[in-house]
Amino acid sequence: MKPDLKLILSVGSPLLLLIVWQAVTAFKLFPPEVLVSPTAVIAAFGEVITTGELQRHLSESLTRLAGGFTTGASLGLLFGLALALSKTVERVFGPTFQALRQVPVLAFIPMLILLLGIDEVFKIVIIAKAAFFPVALAAYDSVKGVPKSYFEVSSLYRAPWWVLISKILIPATIPNILAGVRLSLTRSWLVLVAAELIVADSGLGQMMEMGRQMFRLDIVMVGVIVAGVIGFALDRLFQLLQAHALRWKTA
Amino acid sequence: MDYVPHSQIPGHKIKQTGAVSLKGIKKQFNFKDRELKVLSEFSLDVQPGEFVSIVGPSGCGKSTLLRLIAGLDDTYDGTIALDGQRVAGTSLERGLVFQDHRLFPWMTLEDNIALALTNRQISKDAKAKLVADHIALVGLKGFEKAFPHQLSGGMAQRAAIARSLVNEPKVLLLDEPFGALDALTRVHLQGELQRIWLAQGSTMIMITHDVEEALYLGDRVVVMQANPGRITHTVDVNLPHPRDRASPVLHKLKDEILAELTNVPEPSNPIVRLIKGDDQ
Numbered sequence: 001m002k003p004d005l006k007l008i009l010s011v012g013s014p015l016l017l018l019i020v021w022q023a024v025t026a027f028k029l030f031p032p033e034v035l036v037s038p039t040a041v042i043a044a045f046g047e048v049i050t051t052g053e054l055q056r057h058l059s060e061s062l063t064r065l066a067g068g069f070t071t072g073a074s075l076g077l078l079f080g081l082a083l084a085l086s087k088t089v090e091r092v093f094g095p096t097f098q099a100l101r102q103v104p105v106l107a108f109i110p111m112l113i114l115l116l117g118i119d120e121v122f123k124i125v126i127i128a129k130a131a132f133f134p135v136a137l138a139a140y141d142s143v144k145g146v147p148k149s150y151f152e153v154s155s156l157y158r159a160p161w162w163v164l165i166s167k168i169l170i171p172a173t174i175p176n177i178l179a180g181v182r183l184s185l186t187r188s189w190l191v192l193v194a195a196e197l198i199v200a201d202s203g204l205g206q207m208m209e210m211g212r213q214m215f216r217l218d219i220v221m222v223g224v225i226v227a228g229v230i231g232f233a234l235d236r237l238f239q240l241l242q243a244h245a246l247r248w249k250t251a
Numbered sequence: 252m253d254y255v256p257h258s259q260i261p262g263h264k265i266k267q268t269g270a271v272s273l274k275g276i277k278k279q280f281n282f283k284d285r286e287l288k289v290l291s292e293f294s295l296d297v298q299p300g301e302f303v304s305i306v307g308p309s310g311c312g313k314s315t316l317l318r319l320i321a322g323l324d325d326t327y328d329g330t331i332a333l334d335g336q337r338v339a340g341t342s343l344e345r346g347l348v349f350q351d352h353r354l355f356p357w358m359t360l361e362d363n364i365a366l367a368l369t370n371r372q373i374s375k376d377a378k379a380k381l382v383a384d385h386i387a388l389v390g391l392k393g394f395e396k397a398f399p400h401q402l403s404g405g406m407a408q409r410a411a412i413a414r415s416l417v418n419e420p421k422v423l424l425l426d427e428p429f430g431a432l433d434a435l436t437r438v439h440l441q442g443e444l445q446r447i448w449l450a451q452g453s454t455m456i457m458i459t460h461d462v463e464e465a466l467y468l469g470d471r472v473v474v475m476q477a478n479p480g481r482i483t484h485t486v487d488v489n490l491p492h493p494r495d496r497a498s499p500v501l502h503k504l505k506d507e508i509l510a511e512l513t514n515v516p517e518p519s520n521p522i523v524r525l526i527k528g529d530d531q
Binding site for chain 1: 321323341342343346347349351353355356357358366367368369370398418
């Protein structure tokens with residue numbers, strides 16, 4: 001396929017969606033309180049940007065994401081490594097870990113609200129929880145999956161333990177761990193917006209919730225679009241990082 | 252013993268070290284409450300600088316034997332000694348080449364080889380020189396920065412040989428080193444290994460399925476049988492190196508060993524009848 005055609009196809013589908021959306025609102029198929037037109041959304045965009053509302057909520061959300069995601073992902077990494085490397089840790093925490101990771105993050109919200117209230121800590125904890133499990137699982141699986149032959153080669157040349165870790169174990173597990181981190185990053189973002197919709201006094205989700213309460217569906221739509229674009233951008237950024245870390249694969 | 256080690260043949264580097272002594276090696280695996288005897292009373296003495304080939308059917312314990320000598324497995328009965336010193340664990344004095352090259356995919360060829368030197372207390376320059384020398388020895392000059400997936404199977408196996416030789420081990424163990432290569436590459440690398448052995452002079456013990464390869468390279472060929480793994484027969488190959496593949500002596504010996512391994516007497520072959528003693 002020609003690059004031009006590829007571009008047209010990938011830009012074409014969102015464009016088509018936009019046209020259909022505009023047409024539906026132009027013919028008033030739904031009342032404007034339910035479905036606002038794209039032009040109204042663009043206007044609302046301008047409004048929330050000039051008042052600085054969007055920037056404020058977005059930076060609140062992203063700060064929360066950074067805090068929760070970093071905490072959750074690092075703890076997940078450490079826990080996953082410990083689970084894979086220590087038989088004792090695996091015996092003690094393995095079954096609990098496997099059971100807890102099956103519980104949807106959002107199912108913890110009522111309990112966490114009772115325990116932590118609806119303050120910042122609650123949001124950080126809920127995002128950390130979302131980030132923790134994919135990374136822990138990826139770290140656990142990838143260390144367990146390191147071929148025995150790698151350890152044998154290292155043993156043959158009597159490589160010191162720090163060489164084993166830095167030159168063999170980390171490069172061998174990093175592709176899967178990064179994939180887990182990427183999944184946990186996008187999940188954290190989803191959970192964050194959802195949590196803010198339910199309980200928050202600031203953030204992108206809260207902006208949308210306030211919009212809904214004031215029948216400002218145009219602002220809700222701005223939130224939907226921004227949430228999508230941010231999620232997409234985070235994923236893409238991480239993909240670039242991944243490609244950089246794994247460049248030996250394609251060199 | 253009327254055997255003449257080829258370390259005494261002119262042109263071959265004479266080595267005083269690298270004598271491997273295996274005495275009464277017994278090894279068993281416990282498999283579902285059953286004891287599986289892998290090696291039984293295996294004894295063999297290898298001279299410094301000698302090239303010994305070991306052939307035998309699958310499951311005769313020949314790979315296990317190499318792992319024991321390399322020190323990757325310490326659970327066995329009997330003694331394994333290198334130059335009179337009992338071996339314990341792995342050591343830079345004993346190199347091992349596997350059937351698969353086992354290069355790390357994220358490292359360049361020279362980094363892979365340098366990894367073998369991480370435990371050596373020598374200067375960075377000395378390490379770099381050892382790496383460069385051994386890349387040259389296996390004929391891979393110009394590929395220092397290549398990643399394993401950019402190399403052909405034969406080149407990757409050469410790199411693995413360079414890695415195992417970079418510490419200048421007293422003995423190099425080769426576990427079916429060419430088993431995964433195509434026939435032409437295999438023939439080529441057999442010649443290369445012979446050249447490297449002559450240039451470098453380590454003792455080499457090679458496991459193979461290929462009787463022709465065993466005879467072409469070995470000063471001695473040890474024939475094993477399975478259940479339990481044991482030596483049934485040792486063949487001295489008193490031909491100078493480098494050898495001619497077409498040599499009638501090699502062909503005669505090949506028929507002899509193949510007949511023993513396949514255990515099918517061939518009445519049409521007088522040598523087989525002679526060896527097997529069933530010429531009635």
